[in-house]
Amino acid sequence: MRKGIPPDGHVRKYTVGRKEEINRLLDNLKNNETNVLLLQANYGAGKTHLLRFVKEHALDMGFAVSYVSLDSKSNIRFNRLDQILGAVNSNIEIPNSQGRRGIRNFFNFVANEMEKPKYSDFRRTLSDNGKWGYSDLFDSSALFIALRAWKIGTAETKDIIEDWLCQPWNYKALKKQLYKKLIFDLNAQFRDPRKEWQFYADDIFVFDKQGHEQAWSTLRDLQMLAKGVGLKGIILLFDEFEDILNNMTNVAHQEAAFWNLFQFSLGKKYPGLSFYAVTPEFVSKCYRLLQRKGRDGVCISTFDALPTFQMAPLDFEELEELSLRIMQTHGEAYCWEPDMIMKASELKKLVRQAASIQIQDRSRQAIIKVVRVLDELLDKNK
Numbered sequence: 256m257r258k259g260i261p262p263d264g265h266v267r268k269y270t271v272g273r274k275e276e277i278n279r280l281l282d283n284l285k286n287n288e289t290n291v292l293l294l295q296a297n298y299g300a301g302k303t304h305l306l307r308f309v310k311e312h313a314l315d316m317g318f319a320v321s322y323v324s325l326d327s328k329s330n331i332r333f334n335r336l337d338q339i340l341g342a343v344n345s346n347i348e349i350p351n352s353q354g355r356r357g358i359r360n361f362f363n364f365v366a367n368e369m370e371k372p373k374y375s376d377f378r379r380t381l382s383d384n385g386k387w388g389y390s391d392l393f394d395s396s397a398l399f400i401a402l403r404a405w406k407i408g409t410a411e412t413k414d415i416i417e418d419w420l421c422q423p424w425n426y427k428a429l430k431k432q433l434y435k436k437l438i439f440d441l442n443a444q445f446r447d448p449r450k451e452w453q454f455y456a457d458d459i460f461v462f463d464k465q466g467h468e469q470a471w472s473t474l475r476d477l478q479m480l481a482k483g484v485g486l487k488g489i490i491l492l493f494d495e496f497e498d499i500l501n502n503m504t505n506v507a508h509q510e511a512a513f514w515n516l517f518q519f520s521l522g523k524k525y526p527g528l529s530f531y532a533v534t535p536e537f538v539s540k541c542y543r544l545l546q547r548k549g550r551d552g553v554c555i556s557t558f559d560a561l562p563t564f565q566m567a568p569l570d571f572e573e574l575e576e577l578s579l580r581i582m583q584t585h586g587e588a589y590c591w592e593p594d595m596i597m598k599a600s601e602l603k604k605l606v607r608q609a610a611s612i613q614i615q616d617r618s619r620q621a622i623i624k625v626v627r628v629l630d631e632l633l634d635k636n637k
Contacts, residue, residue, distance in 0.1 A: 256581060256626050259619030263354060266307040268584075271576045276566055280305075283564070284312060284490075290522040295535045295565040301618065302532035305566055306492045309530055314350045317487045319361065321347040324494040327502040330424070333493075334503070334511035336467035337423050340474060343491060345421045347477070350486070359417050361477075362405045368484035377483045387445035392479060394472035396459045402480070404437040407444045412436060423462045423470075430460045471524045478527045491519075491529040500540055506548040513541060520561055535565060569618050575606050577618075578625045585629045596632055 256262070261269040270277065283292060294309075296302040306322065313320050323342040325331050331342045344358040352360055369378045379385070381392050387406070393399040401416045408416075415436050419426050426433060434454055438447060454460065462470040481489050499512045516531070518524040534540075538558040569577065582602065586593050605628060609621035 256584070256622060257630075259616075259622040261304070261307075263307070264311065266304065266311050269577060269580060270304070270308055271569065271573045271580070276564075277308075280309070280564055281312060284309060284316070284528070287528060289520075289562040290526070290528060291516070291520040291561060292528075292530050293533050293537065293561055293563040294530055295533055295537070295563055296568075301566055301568070302534075303494055305564075306494055306530060306532050309490070310348075310492055313490045314348065317350055317485075319347055319349045319481050319486050319489045320492060321489060322492045322494065325496055325498040327498050332503065332508065332512070333496075333499055333515055334508040335463065336470035336474075336515060337462035339515075340462060340470040341421050341423055343474065343477070347489065357417070358420050359413065361481075362402060362413075362416075365402070365480050365484050366406055374484055381483065388447055392483075393476050395469055395476045396457070397462065397469055398473045398476045398480075400437050400459070403445060404441055407441055408437070412441070419460075427461055427463075430455055433460045471518075474525045474527075478525070488527045490527060491525075493529065493531045496531040496533050497537060497540075500537075500544060506545075506550060510545065510550050513545075516561070517557060538563075571607060574609070574618065574621050575603060577622070578602055578606050581622060581625050582629060585626065585633070589633055591633060591636070593629055593632060596636060597628075 283289060294302060294305045296305065310320050310322055321343040323331065323339070323346055325333055330338050332338055344361075346356050347358060347361045348354070348356045349361060349364050352364075368374060369381070381390055382403075383389055387403045390399050398420075401420060404412050405416055415433070419433060434451060438454070439451075458464045458469070462473065478489050481487075499509055503509045503512065519529050538561070542558055579602070582593050582597070602625075605625060606621060609617065609624045
């Protein structure tokens with residue numbers, strides 16, 4: 256809170272006002288109204304807060320969630336679905352996991368749940384009655400191989416699978432190693448009918464060929480696995496989405512990123528929900544950029560068709576309510592009664608001063624100032 260950011264797991268407690276807007280957002284989450292939703296707010300004015308708010312509700316509702324911050328400079332580019340898949344796998348979180356994230360936690364959950372009697376039909380269909388030779392449910396041969404090896408492999412096997420699925424681009428030259436560790440060494444425990452050369456010829460161990468088709472199919476299969484063991488699906492949350500505009504310099508990469516966004520919107524490549532944090536000017540910026548660079552293949556109506564949700568900035572009364580909640584939390588954390596020292600009028604004056612500053616992240620700055628004053632009062636009254 257000293258940085259103006261509510262802690263993980265407690266975002267809803269510090270979400271105030273705008274009840275009608277928030278109810279509309281939650282209705283979209285509950286009813287799966289759209290595949291894609293652009294969450295709009297100005298820089299520093301609540302985009303990330305909205306994503307974290309959605310994450311908390313989604314986990315409580317029984318969804319798995321993967322929260323990804325885009326960064327073209329750190330191998331998380333939206334034009335590269337293999338990089339997006341790696342980030343999704345690294346950050347996937349299931350309900351009641353106490354903040355543990357990653358494909359290891361997800362696979363352990365799926366493997367354990369599959370053994371329960373209520374999922375016996377799903378287990379039999381998924382694993383060819385436990386033979387694990389093939390599966391009619393998987394679109395991605397890679398994910399089928401990964402889950403099969405996870406079920407029967409060693410701790411070393413699981414380490415390889417985790418690293419492969421979270422950083423698939425590092426394994427493009429290591430296909431033989433993957434074949435040996437995930438198939439050949441375990442072959443006595445299942446009967447995969449394919450010859451070794453077929454795995455290479457069909458690019459089973461890579462995710463960036465044929466329009467990243469295996470990356471898309473793996474995302475779909477993650478959704479299938481989640482639903483198969485009782486979750487409502489997987490929701491993808493993308494923060495810093497304007498990285499597409501700010502850090503990508505190659506227009507071909509930018510155009511590919513836009514098309515990936517549209518593919519998510521259509522729901523055929525990935526049938527689950529995905530949310531994107533953007534500024535209100537994002538759509539117009541995208542269109543102007545493509546026009547300026549002579550890429551007219553994407554028309555403005557395509558962008559306009561993307562559903563949006565815009566959250567209004569906090570007004571003074573809402574900032575005051577937020578400050579009262581912060582004061583209560585501060586008192587609970589340090590076992591004191593700040594309201595006995597700071598009068599309501601003093602808090603109101605403090606909030607009004609912070610809110611009068613016309614900066615984009617004034618809500619965050621107001622939180623920082625309130626916590627700083629409470630810290631100072633606590634020190635004086637120890």
